[in-house]
Amino acid sequence: MNFYETWSAARKNNVTDFEFFKSFLDKEANSVQPLVSGSQDEVIFIVKMLLNIPMDEFIENLCKCDLCHVEAGNIIQFSNFNRALFDVPALLFTQGKALDFDEIGKMTIGSKSTGARIKYGENHSKLAYEMGFVEMFRDGKIFVYLTQFGNVAVSLSENDRYNFALKMLIRNSFIRNIIKLGKKDCVFYSEMVGNLLSESTMIRRKNNVRYVIEAILDESKFKYIKNNIFW
Numbered sequence: 001m002n003f004y005e006t007w008s009a010a011r012k013n014n015v016t017d018f019e020f021f022k023s024f025l026d027k028e029a030n031s032v033q034p035l036v037s038g039s040q041d042e043v044i045f046i047v048k049m050l051l052n053i054p055m056d057e058f059i060e061n062l063c064k065c066d067l068c069h070v071e072a073g074n075i076i077q078f079s080n081f082n083r084a085l086f087d088v089p090a091l092l093f094t095q096g097k098a099l100d101f102d103e104i105g106k107m108t109i110g111s112k113s114t115g116a117r118i119k120y121g122e123n124h125s126k127l128a129y130e131m132g133f134v135e136m137f138r139d140g141k142i143f144v145y146l147t148q149f150g151n152v153a154v155s156l157s158e159n160d161r162y163n164f165a166l167k168m169l170i171r172n173s174f175i176r177n178i179i180k181l182g183k184k185d186c187v188f189y190s191e192m193v194g195n196l197l198s199e200s201t202m203i204r205r206k207n208n209v210r211y212v213i214e215a216i217l218d219e220s221k222f223k224y225i226k227n228n229i230f231w
Contacts, residue, residue, distance in 0.1 A: 002030075002034050002038065002042060003020075003023065003030040003031050003034060004031075004034060004042075004045065004046045004049055004050075005045070006020075007020040007024075007049070008045075008049050011053075018061055018064060021057070021058065021061035021062070022061065022064075022065055024171065025058075025061070025062050025065060025170070025171050025176065026065075026171075027171055034046060035132050035147055035148065035149040036135055036147045036148060036149070037147070037148055038148050039148070040148065040151070040152060042148075043148050043149050043151075043152045044152060046149075047149070047152065047153075047156070047160070047164060050164060050167055051160060051163060051164060051167075053167075054220070055166070055167065055170075055216065055219040055220040056220045056221050056222070058167060058170050059170070059179060059183075059216075059217075059220055059222050062170065062176050062179060062180060063179070063180050063183050065176070065180070067176075067177050067180060067181075068173035068174075068176050068177055069173065070173050070174045070177060070192075070196065071196070072196045072197055072201075074172060074173045074174045075174050075193060075196065075197065075205050075209060076126070076127055076130060076172065076174075076175075076205065076208050076209060076212060077123050077126075077127075077204065077205045077208055078123050078124055078127045078208055079120065079123065079124070080124070081127070081211060081212075083108055083124045083127075084124045084125075084127035084128040084131060084133075085128075085131065085161065085162065085165055086158075086161075087108050087124075088104060088108070088124050088125060088128040088133065088134065088144075089128065089133045089134070089146060089150050089153055089154050090154055091104065091107055091108065092134065092144065092145065092146045092150065093146060093150070093151065093154045097145075098137075098143040098144060098145035099121075099143065099144055099145075100121070100141050100142060100143050100144070101117075101118045101119075101121035101122040101125060101141075101142060101144070102114060102117050102118045102121060103121070104120075104121035104124070104125055104144060105117030105118055105119070105120040105121030105122075106121075108120065108121070108124065121144075122142075125144045128144075128150075129144075130168065130169055130171075130172055131165040131168045131169060132147060132149050132150070132164075132165075132168040133146065133147060133149065133150035133153055133165075134146055134147060134150055135147055163219065166212075166215055166216050166219060169212055169216065170216055172212075174192070174209065175209070175212060175213055175216070177192065178192065178209070178213055178229060179213065179216070179217070179222075179225060182225040182226075182228040182229045183222065183225055183228075185228065186228050186229075186230060187228060187229050187230070188230045189202075189206060189209065189210075189229065189230065189231050190202065193205075206231055210229075210231055213226075213229065214226055
């Protein structure tokens with residue numbers, strides 16, 4: 001049995017499953033590999049299983065984990081959430097091959113400058129990566145390709161894809177830390193990023209981080225945590 005089949009069996013037998021949540025949240029290889037390169041049947045099983053676990057349980061278990069190490073690259077940045085949620089996977093699925101950041105930017109925002117296209121493609125590809133839809137590799141430049149989950153995700157309903165993406169995004173180390181700290185006490189975004197980002201970048205990414213965190217919390221009984229986060 002793979003990681004998720006074992007996790008599902010543990011839940012059915014009422015076995016405490018904190019260690020499974022921890023492995024998932026920590027992006028350990030045994031939790032990532034089936035979504036990247038498992039069979040279609042395996043991925044469909046995983047999607048159904050995780051969609052049936054309430055967001056409350058993910059938040060409760062992440063709050064039992066230690067705070068994460070965070071680097072600047074862990075702080076998400078995007079222009080349009082739905083570009084990563086819908087457009088990037090659909091584009092890669094339709095093209096049937098890996099694309100670089102410039103190609104993704106050109107096909108999503110059109111004939112802007114090369115620099116703008118590359119940055120747009122990069123930001124939304126990286127968000128799609130956080131959602132589990134894509135992986136990336138370098139061959140001179142960076143290329144983006146669909147994971148097996150990404151291939152399955154294009155057939156999911158919009159609601160299921162959104163809910164699953166949020167459960168993948170909760171693995172992000174910076175998002176985890178804010179939620180964990182906010183559950184206990186007040187937390188200040190500016191203090192958490194002050195040593196990681198320039199002031200202009202900190203301001204630019206603030207609304208992106210806030211959007212994702214509030215979307216996650218709105219799917220749970222922990223909406224009150226929003227009142228403890230000062231942006």
